Amino acid sequence: MDLHVRYEGDDDPEKCSARKLARFDLVSLHRSARAAPPGIVLDPHAEQALSPADADESDTLVVLDCSWETAEAEAFKLDGPHRALPFLVAANPVNYGTPFQLNTVEAFAAALCILGERDHAEELLGKFRWGHTFLELNDEPLRRYADCADSAEVVAVQSEYLDRGEE
Numbered sequence: 405m406d407l408h409v410r411y412e413g414d415d416d417p418e419k420c421s422a423r424k425l426a427r428f429d430l431v432s433l434h435r436s437a438r439a440a441p442p443g444i445v446l447d448p449h450a451e452q453a454l455s456p457a458d459a460d461e462s463d464t465l466v467v468l469d470c471s472w473e474t475a476e477a478e479a480f481k482l483d484g485p486h487r488a489l490p491f492l493v494a495a496n497p498v499n500y501g502t503p504f505q506l507n508t509v510e511a512f513a514a515a516l517c518i519l520g521e522r523d524h525a526e527e528l529l530g531k532f533r534w535g536h537t538f539l540e541l542n543d544e545p546l547r548r549y550a551d552c553a554d555s556a557e558v559v560a561v562q563s564e565y566l567d568r569g570e571e
Contacts, residue, residue: 405521406464407431407512407528410440410482419498421509421532422469428531431512437481440466446511447486448504453558454487456550459519461485469508489514490549490562495538510538517546518558 409422411433425431434440443464446454466482491503492514499505506514509532513525517539529535539546545565552558 405516405519405524406441406443408440408443408464408466409433409508410437410466410468411435412469420469421496421507422467424531425509425512425528430528430531440482442466442483444515445482445484445486446489446515447482448488450486450488452485452487453490453555453562454515454518454549455552455555455558456518456520457554458485458487465512465515467508467511487515487555489518490545490558491565492542492545495534495541496532497534500534509535513538514542514546518549520550522550 407430409426409431411422422431422433426433441464443462443466444454444458445466445468447468462484466484468482489506489511492506494500494502494505494507494510496507496510498507509528513529516522516525526539529538545561548561549558552561
């Protein structure tokens with residue numbers, strides 16, 4: 405999978421996982437939506453969940469790295485099928501333990517695991533001291549999502565985790 409980031413640059417450069425991945429030539433950064441190639445767009449506002457069925461859609465993943473306030477407007481400008489990641493918990497130092505608050509490397513790693521490329525996910529996370537923790541915290545759901553046939557099954561599995569949280 406080719407990994408691309410629509411990079412806004414509005415975060416702390418010292419904490420930016422996208423910039424770190426780019427320094428290792430593991431992702432390509434793009435300063436405009438037009439410069440980003442078409443691909444599966446990881447979009448927290450998408451109506452459809454990412455599933456293993458999306459592996460046939462494209463060999464390119466595109467993540468939007470910007471503030472939450474501008475994410476919906478910026479994601480709209482990116483070409484390709486838009487998919488939301490299902491319930492997962494952040495392991496990064498800024499949002500540790502918070503559901504749905506993944507940083508860029510966590511989003512890429514989650515998508516890669518769901519799409520059957522766990523080794524690639526481990527390579528990315530290996531560049532961060534806390535990276536292995538993301539896979540440990542989310543091991544069961546990531547494996548279950550990767551075993552789903554389609555988005556509907558992913559949403560059903562996600563519902564189990566969300567229902568547990570309400571109890």
